[in-house]
Amino acid sequence: MAWTELRELNSTLQAQTGGEWVIENTRGAHALAVGLQAPLEVTIKGSTGYYCAGMNKEARVHVTGSVGPGVAENMISGSVVVEGDASQYAGATGHGGLLVIKGNASSRCGISMKGIDIVVHGNIGHMSAFMAQSGNLVVLGDAGDALGDSLYEARLFVRGKVKSLGADCIEKEMRPEHIEILRDLLARAGADARPEEFRRYGSARKLYNFNVDHAGDY
Template sequence: MNAHSNIAVIDLDDTDLTAANQSLQSKNGTEQNAHMRVVNPRGSHALAVGIDAPVDIEIDGNTGYFCAGMNKAARITVKGNAGQAVAENMMSGEVRVTGDASQAAGATAHGGLLVIEGNAGSRCGISLKGADIVVGGDIGHMSCFMAQAGRVVVLGDAGDALGDSLYETRIYVRGKVKSLGADCVEKEMRDEHRGELAELLQTAGFGDADPKEFRRYGSARNLYNFNIDNVGAY
């Protein structure tokens, strides 16, 4: 780790992944801030996982699977594309991807904000448990599958089977939805929804987008209770 004007630089060309993650986790359990920069990530998996401190981490380049997984409090920016399951199980903090994200972005995340400036692949926000996800481009098929809480905002289009078996996550899509999954329906956009959407867009850096152009999707809540007419199927 070399110090450059208060920013600690970790070069994965000469630092192994475990040592790099240990450095990134060095403030864990404290309230201390630090600014760290990772260069040459070369698509490595599980980079900057398990951070539990309000630190700023910038990753210059494309990352592999599980980047920023389990994040708590940190602000992590990937300047490039992220592989599968970026920010999976995030608890709090902010993760930003300036390029595209692969499948299962933000899977099971409980809190915090995930911003993907480009497109997200399939199963974005699968089983989401309370985090907010804002995607500047499109999201792939089966996104928000069984998503339970939190909000997902998509400035582009959504793929097939959006929100299949959805619980209480609120989904806002500006573009086209290829198809809705089982029990996911379009819902009325009321003032309270335009209000929270405007706030989310502003926070995520998409303040120029007009909330009036979005549609809201949510659970029809028909799968919540067992339908006695289906008893013959069991």
């Protein structure tokens, strides 16, 4: 197939109501398959630049390579699966849907997440889940510095080591309902792990309202 300009490609996909699509020879292009609004099946063969599958709604996007910054940014629903690694702020501000990264994710994974579910088979970098409001971040590997800094009600599950916790983030009890949530997410993400192997982290809820006694934590 001849090379198709990015704007034309995205416009064509955005106009579809369904079907299966394959994108080849990506050349690391930025903003591939953004703004999809229907239950399409999209396979991207190769690696991409920044903001791949951003603002996704209903579509299922599968990337066979790695992705640049901001994959699945502001996703509403559907799913995005990345076979390789992801750069910074994967799943940022996501409102829903499932993002699966089978490699590692860099810094700020899940920043300001608002309901999205993110499963990372490898490790995540520093400041991940910063100001995360809701949703679930699952990490089969290790987490970097300042995990969950200033988060709200998002749930963070980590199987490996956490280098440090951010402001107002603490380890919490893993109750039966969390085991079931995690079991479902691991199954949907094709992750070979048991929920009992994970620890849960969440908000200590001390920073919801300004308190001069906690001024040093802001």
